[in-house]
Amino acid sequence: MRIIGFNFTKISAAKLKTSAVKIDIKSNIHIDSIKLLSSDLLKEEHILSIDFDYTIDYTPDLAQISFQGGLLISVEESLSKQILKTWEEKGSINSEIRPLIFNTIFTRANIKALDLEQEINLPPHIPMPKISINSEDTQKE
Numbered sequence: 001m002r003i004i005g006f007n008f009t010k011i012s013a014a015k016l017k018t019s020a021v022k023i024d025i026k027s028n029i030h031i032d033s034i035k036l037l038s039s040d041l042l043k044e045e046h047i048l049s050i051d052f053d054y055t056i057d058y059t060p061d062l063a064q065i066s067f068q069g070g071l072l073i074s075v076e077e078s079l080s081k082q083i084l085k086t087w088e089e090k091g092s093i094n095s096e097i098r099p100l101i102f103n104t105i106f107t108r109a110n111i112k113a114l115d116l117e118q119e120i121n122l123p124p125h126i127p128m129p130k131i132s133i134n135s136e137d138t139q140k141e
Contacts, residue, residue, distance in 0.1 A: 001079065001097060003104055004047065005072035013116040015063045024059045025125045029105055034087040036080065037072070046080035048073050050093075050101060054109045056125045063122050067109045073097065 032051040039047045049072055056065040075083065075097070083094040093101060110126060117124055 001073060001075045001100065003071060003100065004074050006069070006104065006108060007071075008067055008069040008108075008112075010066070010068040011112065011116075012067075013063070013065045013120055015120045015122065017062050023062060023123065025056065025123075026059065027054070027056045027125060029054050029102055031093050031101070034083060034093070036084060044077075045074045046077055048075060048080060048083060052101075052105055054105055056113055058122060058125075063120070065113050065116055065122075065125075067112070069105075069109075071101070071104060073100070 030053045032053060033049075034051075035049045037047040037049050049070055051070045052068070054067045054069075058064065079094075079096065083097060086092060086094045114124055114126075116122075
């Protein structure tokens with residue numbers, strides 16, 4: 001199983017208010033569809049197309065960043081059938097591929113989101129690394 005394609009179809013960032021006393025940041029991934037694609041390139045594997053929405057909400061109604069897009073994964077035929085069956089019956093994504101799909105979306109979208117947050121002056125939605133000074137280190141110097 002591997003990712004063979006990824007693209008964004010829509011990227012949106014909107015700042016609705018200029019300030020808020022307390023900001024709560026929540027993110028959500030929604031899988032819109034999973035479809036089998038026909039391809040002559042990979043004879044022994046199936047290609048699945050997965051469409052998604054990823055939103056980052058700054059509440060109370062401060063801002064929203066959203067992404068829509070799709071990715072293509074190559075999987076073995078038996079796994080492909082399981083994934084499609086789970087999607088059709090339960091409307092959920094198979095637990096075997098969920099980490100790969102979600103981590104790929106998080107990785108690609110979070111990098112863009114950080115840039116957009118900087119552009120419209122929002123705090124980062126994920127904690128950034130910070131350097132601190134220990135009192136022992138300052139005493140040594």
